[in-house]
Amino acid sequence: xxxxxxxxxxxxxxxxxWMYIAISFVVLLPFILGLGLYFKSSLLFSxxxxxxxxxxxxxxxxxxxxxxxxxxxxxxxxxxxxMLISAPICIFAALSITQxxxxxxxxxxxxxxxILAGLPSVVYGVWGIIVxxxxxxxxxxxxxxxxxxxxxxxxxxxxxxxxxxPFILNILIEIFRTIPIELTEASLSLGATKWETIKYVxxxxxxxxxxxxxxFGLARAFGETMAVLMVVGNMVQIPKNVFDAGYPLPAxxxxxYGEMLSIPKYESALMFAALILFVVVMVFNALMRMLIVxxxxx
Amino acid sequence: xxxxxxxxxxxSLMLISNLLIVSVLVIIxxxxxxxxxxxxxxxxxxxxxxxxxxxxxxGGVLNAIVGSLYLSFGATLLxxxxxxxxxxxxxxxxxxxxxxxxFIRFLLDLIWGVPSIVYGxxxxxxxxxxxxxxxxxxxxxxxxxxxxxxxxxxxDEILKTSPLGLLEAALxxxxxxxxxxxxVVLIQSFSGIVTAILLSFGRAIGDAASVxxxxxxxxSIPTSLNEPAATLPLSIFFQLSSPVPEVQNRAYASAVIxxxxxxxxxxxxxxxSKKYHKNRI
Amino acid sequence: MNENTKIKVEHLDLYIGKQHILKDINIEIPENxxxxxxxxxxxxxxxxxKCMNRLTxxxxxxxxxxxxxxxxxxxxxxxxxVTEIRKKMGLLSQRPFPLPMNxxxxxxxxxxxxxxxxxxxxxxxxxxxxKQVNLWDEVFDRLHEPASKLSIGQQQRLCLARxxxxxxxxxxxxxxxxxxxxxxxxxxxxxxxxxxxxxxxxMVTHILRQARRIADYVIFMYMGEVIEQGPAKxxxxxxxxxxxxxxxxxxxx
Numbered sequence: 001x002x003x004x005x006x007x008x009x010x011x012x013x014x015x016x017x018w019m020y021i022a023i024s025f026v027v028l029l030p031f032i033l034g035l036g037l038y039f040k041s042s043l044l045f046s047x048x049x050x051x052x053x054x055x056x057x058x059x060x061x062x063x064x065x066x067x068x069x070x071x072x073x074x075x076x077x078x079x080x081x082x083m084l085i086s087a088p089i090c091i092f093a094a095l096s097i098t099q100x101x102x103x104x105x106x107x108x109x110x111x112x113x114x115i116l117a118g119l120p121s122v123v124y125g126v127w128g129i130i131v132x133x134x135x136x137x138x139x140x141x142x143x144x145x146x147x148x149x150x151x152x153x154x155x156x157x158x159x160x161x162x163x164x165x166p167f168i169l170n171i172l173i174e175i176f177r178t179i180p181i182e183l184t185e186a187s188l189s190l191g192a193t194k195w196e197t198i199k200y201v202x203x204x205x206x207x208x209x210x211x212x213x214x215x216f217g218l219a220r221a222f223g224e225t226m227a228v229l230m231v232v233g234n235m236v237q238i239p240k241n242v243f244d245a246g247y248p249l250p251a252x253x254x255x256x257y258g259e260m261l262s263i264p265k266y267e268s269a270l271m272f273a274a275l276i277l278f279v280v281v282m283v284f285n286a287l288m289r290m291l292i293v294x295x296x297x298x
Numbered sequence: 299x300x301x302x303x304x305x306x307x308x309x310s311l312m313l314i315s316n317l318l319i320v321s322v323l324v325i326i327x328x329x330x331x332x333x334x335x336x337x338x339x340x341x342x343x344x345x346x347x348x349x350x351x352x353x354x355x356x357g358g359v360l361n362a363i364v365g366s367l368y369l370s371f372g373a374t375l376l377x378x379x380x381x382x383x384x385x386x387x388x389x390x391x392x393x394x395x396x397x398x399x400x401f402i403r404f405l406l407d408l409i410w411g412v413p414s415i416v417y418g419x420x421x422x423x424x425x426x427x428x429x430x431x432x433x434x435x436x437x438x439x440x441x442x443x444x445x446x447x448x449x450x451x452x453x454d455e456i457l458k459t460s461p462l463g464l465l466e467a468a469l470x471x472x473x474x475x476x477x478x479x480x481x482v483v484l485i486q487s488f489s490g491i492v493t494a495i496l497l498s499f500g501r502a503i504g505d506a507a508s509v510x511x512x513x514x515x516x517x518s519i520p521t522s523l524n525e526p527a528a529t530l531p532l533s534i535f536f537q538l539s540s541p542v543p544e545v546q547n548r549a550y551a552s553a554v555i556x557x558x559x560x561x562x563x564x565x566x567x568x569x570x571s572k573k574y575h576k577n578r579i
Numbered sequence: 580m581n582e583n584t585k586i587k588v589e590h591l592d593l594y595i596g597k598q599h600i601l602k603d604i605n606i607e608i609p610e611n612x613x614x615x616x617x618x619x620x621x622x623x624x625x626x627x628x629k630c631m632n633r634l635t636x637x638x639x640x641x642x643x644x645x646x647x648x649x650x651x652x653x654x655x656x657x658x659x660x661v662t663e664i665r666k667k668m669g670l671l672s673q674r675p676f677p678l679p680m681n682x683x684x685x686x687x688x689x690x691x692x693x694x695x696x697x698x699x700x701x702x703x704x705x706x707x708x709x710k711q712v713n714l715w716d717e718v719f720d721r722l723h724e725p726a727s728k729l730s731i732g733q734q735q736r737l738c739l740a741r742x743x744x745x746x747x748x749x750x751x752x753x754x755x756x757x758x759x760x761x762x763x764x765x766x767x768x769x770x771x772x773x774x775x776x777x778x779x780x781x782m783v784t785h786i787l788r789q790a791r792r793i794a795d796y797v798i799f800m801y802m803g804e805v806i807e808q809g810p811a812k813x814x815x816x817x818x819x820x821x822x823x824x825x826x827x828x829x830x831x832x
Contacts, residue, residue: 030408093319126553162322182674187678191663194305224413250507
């Protein structure tokens, strides 16, 4: 074996073979993931129709009733509000960073974004518990005449919005930076101010990219688990307003992993929840990629 | 005049957005450090939880720190062994095959976005399928799957911009020179690849959802791959759900430890990447 | 200042970071003539051109000293209204960069920005300027298609039309033919010959033959310095400086 290894040709052959194995594995990974989750949740399909699973709100694992609507709605609420908060912040911040900022400020803001992007989910959750939750129960909720402990859809959404800001912002900065500067120069020399240039030329040019970046952010938010789980309240109910507690899909999976073996089909149900997340995220990301690719051609 | 007002209005929105982003980081770090520093002591770092730790008695989170390090090192190593060759393969062998290359990048981007909880669930299924129990090994496998796309895409971005990669690829179309070209490309982009590895390590050490089902949790320090392992993010999570104030404070202290680890990694990779692209801000 | 001098540059120095890009530039550009800024690539020609309408503001780390007078107003002075100054100058860059909108709006953009929104008047002006650059016949039936669908040569003419539409006094052109096919290049050159009756044209090029063909006045730059300037005939037939002679004989590149 050792002799073989010293033979250059063999060495080359082994490393090439390894590369082929590795790349095949990576290419197959999404399919393995999807099929694996599908297979594991198939037990659920045999007795429930897909429509029932997705659109029923009856969640009674002990009698074999698995309606995911409550959890889907929980995810939709949290994600949607988080996007409402972070989308404008990201767009404005990206514009100022790429169009107006001086170099010394860039030296501050880039590390800030990097650190925000690198902070673990749990840390955001801890921050949510220390700051966001009390802030909602003592300041925001009374402002709207609502009463809450603070563990709510809004808390989840705020924490989530902060988490996806660096993610969306980085993509947006990249998109604005790839717009050729000559376009700005052209618009300016036609007598437009900087803001007019942004409004009529840059935003228009970047529009598909902006939509895509928000789409990626949305997909990312949809699957975020720990931080949201820690502040969102986790009550099996369809929230009626932002101060209600909710129960998003990822939280459902994370909270019930211990019990999943004790009730038949429960494991299958949790795998189905993971499958929903997987499909939603994949489809969303695929659509956004295609949007970008199509627009790149022009 | 109206034009001026409009511009001032939007510029103030931009200013506010920037202020929000910077101040939110300051608030996060300040609030956690303020709560956590008080409970942070030498014992936290050097002791395992003793009996009664979860009721506020003595002990520390050494089990979780070591568990996290084991797990992240293992996963990063495995992901490097698979990921770096893949990225090299893409940028040397496939560089002329635009269609295949784009397809692979597309797939990578797709799985890159899959949430870690999904990997966690899948990892659990895989574990049952392979017949292994919750353990360091199962955790490492799951986390590897999770960071693999991140690692490959990060390496790919680095190699893609290396002009030498292209040149060597052109030279090595016959694949006889692959050996040299790999060596050259790898050395050329070395610090970039180290940055990518650090990035993946940071992701691995910070993620909780993927190891929730797979790594198990224990108060002892694992001595083999078959034993369960605690991780720092999960120990924060569990301590925080305790009703005992001392334990909650230790959760904050553990969060401080985790943040410091992440900051060190981030600083390291920043220093490296600055060396790498001199012109990047 | 000479009576028919349109642009006067005095003691202009420009640094990017620590690099000294333009060194003590002093030039006078005559009104309603075609002035060529000539020199090998990387000598600072384009940078000089961009100083004139302060596009240098867009770049980090740029430091400028000196003055550029256009009709006795200092462009570089901090109190100068840059937007107004820029309106006086149309810009044609190396490659055409049509705005991300349809053909019609590309020409109407500058007009709409300055508040002219009367549909009929706009229509007339768009038609007029597209005709001026000989593009009307090619695009009149597809004015509402994206400008990016035009050929490169058509796009460059569109960019010229869009620049002319805002009534500039000066046209700044940065190697405007370098990305074009010979026929489109010729169209642009011939257009410039006509336009110089009404406009002061400043064109950057490194193509000697092009300069010989169309220049009225030549400014020769090398390594960030102006080596020689003068009327074209004099410059080409009787250069004073050794460097210029060497360049004209093809000793560079």
